Amino acid sequence: MHSAPHTTPQQYLGRFGIFSHELRSEDPALQEQRHHAAAELESSGFGTIWLGGNSSVHHAAALAGSTERIALATGILSIWNEDANTVAEQRAEMEEAQPGRFLLGLGASHAQLARDYRRPYSTMVGYLDALDDAAVPVPADRRILAALGPKMLRLARDRAAGAHPALVTPEYIKQTREVLGDGPLLAPVVALVLENDPVRARAIARDHLDLYLSLPNYTANFERLGFTDEDFTGGGSNRLVDALVAWGTDDAISNRLTEFHTAGADHLALQLITAGGGETPPLTQWRHLADLTAKSA
Numbered sequence: 572m573h574s575a576p577h578t579t580p581q582q583y584l585g586r587f588g589i590f591s592h593e594l595r596s597e598d599p600a601l602q603e604q605r606h607h608a609a610a611e612l613e614s615s616g617f618g619t620i621w622l623g624g625n626s627s628v629h630h631a632a633a634l635a636g637s638t639e640r641i642a643l644a645t646g647i648l649s650i651w652n653e654d655a656n657t658v659a660e661q662r663a664e665m666e667e668a669q670p671g672r673f674l675l676g677l678g679a680s681h682a683q684l685a686r687d688y689r690r691p692y693s694t695m696v697g698y699l700d701a702l703d704d705a706a707v708p709v710p711a712d713r714r715i716l717a718a719l720g721p722k723m724l725r726l727a728r729d730r731a732a733g734a735h736p737a738l739v740t741p742e743y744i745k746q747t748r749e750v751l752g753d754g755p756l757l758a759p760v761v762a763l764v765l766e767n768d769p770v771r772a773r774a775i776a777r778d779h780l781d782l783y784l785s786l787p788n789y790t791a792n793f794e795r796l797g798f799t800d801e802d803f804t805g806g807g808s809n810r811l812v813d814a815l816v817a818w819g820t821d822d823a824i825s826n827r828l829t830e831f832h833t834a835g836a837d838h839l840a841l842q843l844i845t846a847g848g849g850e851t852p853p854l855t856q857w858r859h860l861a862d863l864t865a866k867s868a
Contacts, residue, residue, distance in 0.1 A: 578671060580712065580732045580756045581837045583642050585618015587828075587864045590646055590760050590842040593852040595622040595630040601851070606637035608852040613641040615861035621646035621676070621760070621840045627653060628661035628675070635669045643669075646735060646760070646840060647678035647717040650698045651687060659705030662713075675709055676735050678717030692722055699730045715756060719792045724750045732756045733837075738783055740814050741827075741834040743796055748835030758838040761831060763817040763824055765843070765856050772818035777806035779844045780815065816844065825867050 589612055594605050612620055619642040622630045631643035648658065658675070665673045677698065679691035695716070702709040716727035718734040724747060727734040733756030734747065744759060751757060762779060766772040783789045784803050793802065793811065802811040817827040831839055841864070843856055850856075 580674060580715070580758075583618070583671060584644075584674070584756075584758065584838045585642070586832070586838060587617055587867075588619030588621055588642070588644075588758075588838060588840045589617050589857060589860075590621040590623050590840040591852060592624040594620060594634065595624055595626040597630075604852060605634065608854055608857075609634040609641070610637050611854060612857065612861075613638045615858065616865060617861065618642060619644055619674075619838065619840065623647075623842070625649045625652060626676075628658060628665055628673070631673055632661075632665050632668070635665070635672065640672070642672055642674060644674040644715070645676040647676040650677055650679055650695060655698050655701035656705050659702050659707060659709050662709050663707035666713075673713070674732070675714040676717060677714060677731075678735075679723070692726070695723070695726065696730075699726075715758065719788060721750065728752065728755050733758065735759070735840070737842075738762065738780075738789055738815050739792070740796060741830040743792070744831055744834035744836050756838070757836050758840055759831065759836055760840045760842050761817060761828065762815065762842045762844050763827075763860075764845075765824070765859060766818055767820055769818075771846075772816075773809060773812050775844055775846050776812045776816035776818065778847075780807050780812065821863050825863055828864070828867050 594609060596605065609620060620634065621644045623646050626645040627648055631645060634643060662675055679695050711730055712732045714731045715733055715735045716723060716731050718724045718727040719736050724734055728751045733751060735758050737760035739759050744757065748757060764772045764775045766775060784807060790803055798811055802808040817824050828839055841860060843853055845853055
């Protein structure tokens with residue numbers, strides 16, 4: 572049975588979801604694995620699949636047929652890549668076919684990654700205006716912003732269901748909840764490594780963080796949290812790595828997830844970071860996460 576269209580994001584997303592670049596892959600050779608993985612994530616009890624890496628509505632639609640109720644979200648659709656009216660039309664088709672299951676995650680990306688990047692805040696405001704004015708508008712409570720800084724967070728509070736930040740800490744979540752207030756959705760991406768050994772865990776985490784440490788939007792947010800230039804060198808200090816990526820024993824990771832919820836997060840989009848060269852998608856480790864989160868729910 573589909574979720575009712577009037578349910579709130581907090582209700583239909585659940586407490587935990589999986590954030591995955593693999594599940595938005597367009598590689599035909601991975602099609603069967605993607606559909607099997609989506610169905611298994613649903614049966615494992617996860618509430619949401621977040622499709623990472625400049626994902627689009629059609630990526631979510633491609634998985635809808637192999638699942639029945641799990642929410643599907645873009646995490647995120649870049650506002651520089653797709654026309655708002657086209658997105659609104661695609662979202663309306665998705666809503667008609669799969670009522671109440673889709674959440675449109677939007678982001679302004681980064682100057683280093685997006686062509687024609689300019690005035691991200693004003694452009695996002697214009698994009699939301701276009702979604703409001705579309706033939707079939709995208710309701711505010713069916714879209715979420717990949718917001719980090721104060722201005723974009725206030726926009727997420729006022730013009731969307733809430734915020735979907737990445738590479739943040741429980742302290743950031745506490746501060747952000749104060750900005751958003753009690754009602755809006757706060758659904759951070761939480762990166763984690765299922766590895767107990769500190770050297771191996773941090774090495775895997777640093778590979779993941781390498782790109783982000785070159786992006787000013789992220790480093791500016793890290794600085795607001797008290798980190799300095801010294802924390803950004805050498806792939807990131809241990810202090811920074813440990814703050815941004817959960818790793819360790821099951822109990823340690825479970826405790827870290829609890830810290831995010833206690834700080835004010837409604838939903839955690841869990842991004843499993845692996846060493847590469849392993850199972851794609853990483854179903855075995857996702858099964859382990861399902862057991863771990865079942866104990867934390």
